[in-house]
Amino acid sequence: MSTAPADCSRGWCPDGACHGARLDSLLTPEARWLWEQLAARADKRGERSMTGGTTVITAPEGAGQRAAVLGLIGTRILAPGERCRIRLEELTLRLRRHGARLTPGAVAAHAVGRPLGSAVAERARQTARAGGLRLLRARLGAALPGQAPVRPSDEGWEELHHTGRVARILQHPAPEELLRRGAEVLRLLPVRGCVDRRVLAHRVTGDPHGLDAGSDLAGLVLAEAALAGVTAPGMPLRAAWSRLRVALDALSGGLLSVGVHPKGWTLPARHPCILPPYTLAEATWPGPDREEDSWVFVTENPSITAAALALPANVPVRLLCTAGTVSAVEVDALARLADSGWRIAVRADFDAAGLALVRTVLAAVPQAEAWHMxxxxxxxxxxxxxxxxxxxxxxRLGDTPWDPSLAASMRACGQAAYEEGLIDELLTDLHEGRPSAGAPAHGHPRANRRL
Structure with a gap:
């Protein structure tokens, strides 16, 4: 192990305490544990010299390590793991035999190779910077126009701190600029009409993805909106941005549709198409011609849609696929479809996301039914x-109020299952135009034994 020079030029020692000192006999590998423990105390409390008071050390396992510091701590040989309280004044006096100005902090700094008290100093720097950011945020909020729908207030800073948003801001490479860009987003929020999120992001950052989900800028803007009461914590992203009159991509996503189209549409038979959020938000639905043909099936996976396209051409398939998590726009469209007289049968994978999807649809469309769930x-x-x-x-599974035994069975088995495992039953129902009743026609015996 190399030792630091006795005349430290790196600023490790407080007040040059190592000048002219003999450190070699103190900085042995066997004694390092003592200085590491003292350095940890100095970092925690900000005591760079540690010449007064007491501290507690814990003896290591090695007998040679414990014996190496016996002359410094002035006590009997400690047992492995034994905790011992030492007086720092006495330790300082013993160190002065090796250097007239030596302190426990100076030797510990040399042992670990850095200045001590870093944690306290860093906390002080972070506190000072947070205070500056708080003042900047207040100034930026005060400069917003009077009609701004969201205006940061100084009172909201503590709530941002409580939710961890301040820590996120401090971790950003340019926190001051982040606050400025956030204020610019708030300044450009429309009072009337709507603005595309990508257009807004480009205006503020030069990057159309600057306000994408997960970005620090988007998180800051939505946090300010929640503090102002314009949105609510935990609100779905599309709904939260909508409250700010900011439109997410209205042409991507949506529902994959077979045989279910808005009123006035004419499409070739068995022609799959995407109903994007823009269409779903505006769509009105025709009602069913006959009550016995009034079922619309909702599924999660496009593979079910692909399989349904292979059914005989004369089968009037009516199927909507969410292709994953259902959005608020999609749920609202399903609710309006049900209000038009259609009966909704919904299902998804047997996992946490699938159960959440079914719960969401059943909550928004009370007349809907869980389909083979x-x-x-x-x-x-x-x-x-x-x-x-x-x-x-x-x-993470949550409850399954339409069949409480489902959640219990899933927890007992602990394994996800997928819609593709029921492909035959699902296609049979799509062919018949209504959900079948009763138990499944088949199952996997080995899977049954798991439960």
Whole structure:
């Protein structure tokens, strides 16, 4: 182990305490544990010299390590793991035999190779910078126009701190600029009409993706909106931006549709098409011609839609696919579809996201039904010998009020199952135009035994 020079030119020692000192006998590998523990105390409390008071040390396992500091701490040989309180004044006097100005902090700084008290100093710097950011945010908020829908107030700073947003701001490479760009977004929020989020992001940052989900700028703007009461914490992103009159991409996503089209549309039979959010937000739906043909099926996976296209051409398939998590626009469109007289049957994968999708649709469309989303169908859809089974996190599943035994079965088994495992049953229902009743027609015996 190399030792630091006795005349330290790196600023490690407080007040040049190492000048002219003999450190070699103190900075041995065996004694390093003592200086590391003292350095940790100095970092925590900001005491760079440590010449007064007491501290507690914990003896290491090695007998040679414990013996190496016996002459410094002035006590008997300690047992492994024993805690011992030492007086720093006495330790300082013993160190002065090696250097007239030596202190425990000076030797510890040489041992660890850096200035001590870094944690306290860093906290002080962060506190000072946070105070400056708070003042900057207040000035930027005061400069916003009178009609601005969101205006940061000084009172909201503590709430931003409580939610961790201030820490996120401080971690940003340019926190002051982040606040300025956030204020510019708030200044450009429309009072009437709407603005595309990508256009707004480009105006403020030069990057159309500057306000994408997960960005620090988007998080800051939405946090300010929630503080101002314009949005609510936990609100879906599309709904939150909509409250700010900012439109997310209205042409991507939406519902994959077969046989379900807005009023006035004419399409070739069995022609799949995407109904984007823009269309879904404005769509009005024709009602069913006959009550017995009034079912619309809602699924999560495009593979079910692809399989449905292979059904006989004379089968009037009516299927909507969310292709993943359902959005607020899509749920609202399903609710209006139900209000037009259609009966909704909804299903998804047997995992946390799938259960959440079904809960969301059933909450928004009370007359909808869960389609083959029971414990029996879960068991039937389990693969008998999955190569890399996806484990379920029990605390993330939530409840299944349409069939309480489903959540219990999923927690007991602990494995996800997918819509593709029920492809035959689903296609049969699509062919018949209505959900079948009763238990599944088949299942995987090995999967059944798991439960």
């Amino acid at each position: 029971t414990a029996d169908y879960y068991t039937a859809s389990l693969h008998p010998s999955p190569f890399e089974p996806v484990a379920l996190a029990p605390d």
